[in-house]
Amino acid sequence: MTQGILLTREGDIATVALSNPGKLNALTLGMWDELATTMRALSTDETLRCIVIRGAGDEAFAAGADIAEFATVRNTEEQAKAYHRRHVYGALRAIGDCRHPTVAMIKGACAGGGLEIACLCDLRISGKSGRFGVPINRLGFPIAYEELAAVLPLAGKAVMLEILLEGRMLGADEAYAKGLLTRVVEDAQAEDEAYATARRIAAGAPLVARWNKARIKRLLALPEALTEAENDTGFAHMQTEDYSIGMKAFLGKTKPKFVGR
Helix, strand or coil, X not given: CCCEEEEEEECCEEEEEEECCCCCCCECHHHHHHHHHHHHXXXXXXXXXXXXXXECCCCEEECCECHHHHHHHCCCHHHHHHHHHHHHHHHHHHHHCCCCCEEEEECCEEEXXXXXXXXXXXXXXXXXXXXXXXXXXXXXXXXXXXHHHHHHHHXXXXXXXXXXXXXXXXXXXXXXXXXXXXXXXXXXXXXXHHHHHHHHHHCCCHHHHHHHHHHHHHHCCCCCCCCHHHHHHCCHHHHCHHHHHHHHHHHHCCCCCCCCC
């Protein structure tokens, strides 16, 4: 299994698989860009009716971003802005803007950026092994504004605060009870159910599916866009001691001791 975004197709249903073997399909910077390019291209394909997004293999959907590369691609405030606003949000926006219905098929870890990807899909089918969260409070940095905006409409204020403040990973049944998932099935049935869902979507009128997606998106749009200055405040953490502590602890596989500065 190779690293990258793996695209396959059967009839009018495409599959986009997130693949990073040995790292729970954590997304590298290159994978974020490849995901954006892939989703934009699929969106323009008039012959498609549904896209299934999944993790390659059976171990994980995606365990967020590949933090091991942060020291080289996200090591300064300017790098962090580019990493999140251009690369990560570029991919998330491509998923959210896709004209075709999207179904996330989830097993195992679905964390951080992986959860953001899943939340931007139209439907989420999870096996019992699904685990959901954004445990970045242990890494010393907050969720970026535009990424939060991707998850908040689905999760809501109470669930989003619980996820971010506790940093706890939720099991599939709890995530379903909190409204994060469309359906939970046994792991052995997750793939069949996801593709059965995709086939039901594909059997409907494709123009109607696109119109329904567009109308819901329009009605849920933010009343006022964030300013550039507001977006910039989302990266002030790069100058804190706690961010340095969190990164060193993660890479050294130790427990961080934050100091609040």
